[in-house]
Amino acid sequence: MGSLQDAIKKLQIKPGDRIKLKERDAHDKCGFDDQVRTEAETAIMAQEIDQLQDRLYAEGTRSLLIVLQGMDTAGKDGTIRGVFNTAGPVGVSVTAFKQPTENELAHDFLWRAHAACPRRGTVGIFNRSHYEDVLIAKVKSLAPKEAIEKRYDQVNDFERMLMENGTTILKFMLHISKKEQAERLQERLDNPKKHWKFNPGDLDDRKLWNEFEDAYETMLHRCSTKWAPWHVIPGDHKWVRNAAIASIVRATLEDMNPRYPAVSWKPSDFKIV
């Protein structure tokens, strides 16, 4: 297990580090070698996450925010299913950030993210997030360059404020190879049940692969902080991706060590009639 923990630790981007996505292997197995066994272990970790989440809910004073980013087809929904379905919707809420509405655009870019932050006692998952405002916004020049440049620090300050107020933050970039994306997009064309997932606009984004990679690299460099670290998760193998993320989430919740709250009464104070 030692080498596995090391492999997982390496997925975290240290503050200030500059990485090149092309130099990281999206096909890497992070030390998980047997698929069947790893999937069984992930199922157990999902149960442990459920139990830890129950304690977090009981404690009711802190929350966990999970940010998922990645190119189209990177597997954001699949990650949520694989890692969080066992904990279920009572204590886990998911917010999918789509193209901003007129009302959202009428506010600063962090406004809608802030509104979606998890209640104390719960886990909140952002499927895409405020980081779109330094990713697609940058690649497609949806905001002035100087405004985007300021956003990295604004995001860091925002996330530090959340952390200081009881929210632990984990950020995962689901890293797939361009070849794997081609296969997943082709599958959406080939399988009629997946047609609805295919958006012709995704092909335009695919043409901008290098530009998106640049934007991701800047984001990872500027916004992986001590209080809200980014992890780059090899995503070509879905089972590796789920196992790695489940490991990190479980370890984080174990570190948080939520406790059932003490009560101000003794059981013998009450008689139920």
Add this chain to the structure above:
Amino acid sequence: MGSLQDAIKKLQIKPGDRIKLKERDAHDKCGFDDQVRTEAETAIMAQEIDQLQDRLYAEGTRSLLIVLQGMDTAGKDGTIRGVFNTAGPVGVSVTAFKQPTENELAHDFLWRAHAACPRRGTVGIFNRSHYEDVLIAKVKSLAPKEAIEKRYDQVNDFERMLMENGTTILKFMLHISKKEQAERLQERLDNPKKHWKFNPGDLDDRKLWNEFEDAYETMLHRCSTKWAPWHVIPGDHKWVRNAAIASIVRATLEDMNPRYPAVSWKPSDFKIV
């Protein structure tokens, strides 16, 4: 299976019916006789609900709203876990209605319920709901009598509007016996891990058991409509409760018959490079 379906159909309150909760057996098994087998069938139904939910999500035009009400310890969280954890938090959101905040009280009683209604394509679950405003509000005189009297029709109109705009509504009253509640409250006193769930105020509500029953009976009489039926679910056996609700939810989603949407393109229109 015929008699099972009949038993389940009987759980629905017909519009205008007046029932007496004391005459209904909270311990009833609704024709589910073997616990192990029933739990296995419930797990399969939960998977079918997941698949139907996926089609609802793909279709993206309609939603399902599930309202859960019941006395303290009736099993609202447990129902959500048993029936909806397999579908998971991507397409299922839960809203727990607690004591209204100052801001909520500054609006009409339906305001916060409306804001929490599910997005198209998703299932929304209300853990308690706008019905608290004709239950606890009535029992504890939290609003003038005449105002509460008007709420039944206001709720019906609101729910019809939701239905006419694409939301299917299912309402479940989790019906436990007073004896079963005593056992569950005692378990919260006896098990230190459940102490946090014990609220001394629950004993005050327990003293008002008959008054709450009256309020429930009026609610069931006035607000079980063709477009948003109430079901009274025997709740003393958790496995019966979950099986009955899973059956009704699955049958409802099957009737809705969500479809993967047609697309305006042919797969051969695209070449992924």
